[in-house]
């Protein structure tokens with residue numbers, strides 16, 4: 459098919475420079491035996507060439523995880539590379555629709571939109587030689603069709619699904635499933651995300667993880683956090699609640715605003731901070747950001763901030779540390795790294811009772827799971843009214859994060875998958 463508009467095609471897949479990081483630095487955060495296991499797995503896979511393919515190098519959970527995983531993979535002895543597929547708005551408009559549809563939206567790509575998607579699969583498939591790698595690991599639906607276009611290549615294929623596939627639009631799923639056949643391993647965050655019709659032997663349940671040592675999660679005192687948030691106009695002397703999320707209907711920022719209004723009746727002076735970055739593959743983001751600002755109206759105690767206001771990693775850390783309560787009030791959520799990020803900082807967390815948030819919070823034990831704006835409002839009020847009880851729950855959550863949701867455990871699952879694919 460001839461493209462309607464000329465597309466500037468790169469001569470090869472752009473690679474991300476992810477730097478280096480010694481695994482040894484993580485030793486004190488690991489559960490016993492994990493470090494030795496990782497070293498051993500690295501030895502078994504020494505020199506293995508692994509190419510990861512994803513849609514963007516910044517913004518959102520996928521990029522976040524990759525920036526930690528790739529350097530550690532290199533440190534244990536593999537030769538990893540991370541390539542970013544080429545796409546323009548016409549492609550990302552389709553992949554956003556595809557993403558939403560696979561998470562249950564009734565809209566489904568039209569034939570013309572599928573044709574656009576396939577055109578970009580072909581374009582990107584031509585930008586690298588899969589036989590140069592022992593394993594090619596493809597992330598999410600955006601580039602998922604590349605493997606089928608290289609069916610003769612001398613490599614092995616893995617697929618990482620970062621989204622909630624528990625109630626997909628059946629038409630969209632049916633169109634995607636044949637594209638997934640070449641993948642010898644598929645990672646899913648939760649068992650219920652493995653779609654009906656997916657080759658069962660290939661499905662592995664592997665939740666993602668947070669990096670305890672990156673700038674966003676490193677230890678930051680409440681004093682320093684207060685100093686930072688003050689720069690954005692927030693009053694550290696008054697209570698504040700925060701949600702850190704892309705501006706997306708499923709993250710429910712409007713619901714967070716409503717819940718904050720409910721809780722403010724019990725806690726006058728309560729401030730709200732909504733932090734969100736605008737990712738390159740998220741054209742709807744700006745639109746939803748505008749809707750959020752409009753929903754708040756003129757209220758000096760609510761702050762809507764983005765990367766464009768200078769909110770980077772250290773600032774996200776500061777807002778999470780300074781918050782009396784962190785929310786992730788999603789109505790659908792693949793995993794929700796922000797939940798583990800906040801628990802790791804010992805903050806009380808209120809999460810939507812959906813998807814991967816349920817893997818991270820046990821309601822009433824390590825946080826609150828809520829099904830409505832009213833429940834969220836009541837939970838905020840309760841957490842602020844009894845900070846000692848809320849802190850005890852947060853600590854229970856933190857210990858679970860230490861065990862299950864830190865990067866070295868995620869690295870181990872990747873290495874096990876490569877070993878499986880290579881029969882090593």
Ligand code: UDP
Nearest residue numbers: 518519522702703704733734735794795796
């Ligand atoms: N994030 C950020 N700045 C923002 C918004 C989000 O750094 O303004 C980070 C957030 O801390 C988390 C990731 O982006 O590490 C979002 O991952 P999550 O799994 O919560 O959601 P996703 O965007 O992948 O749906």
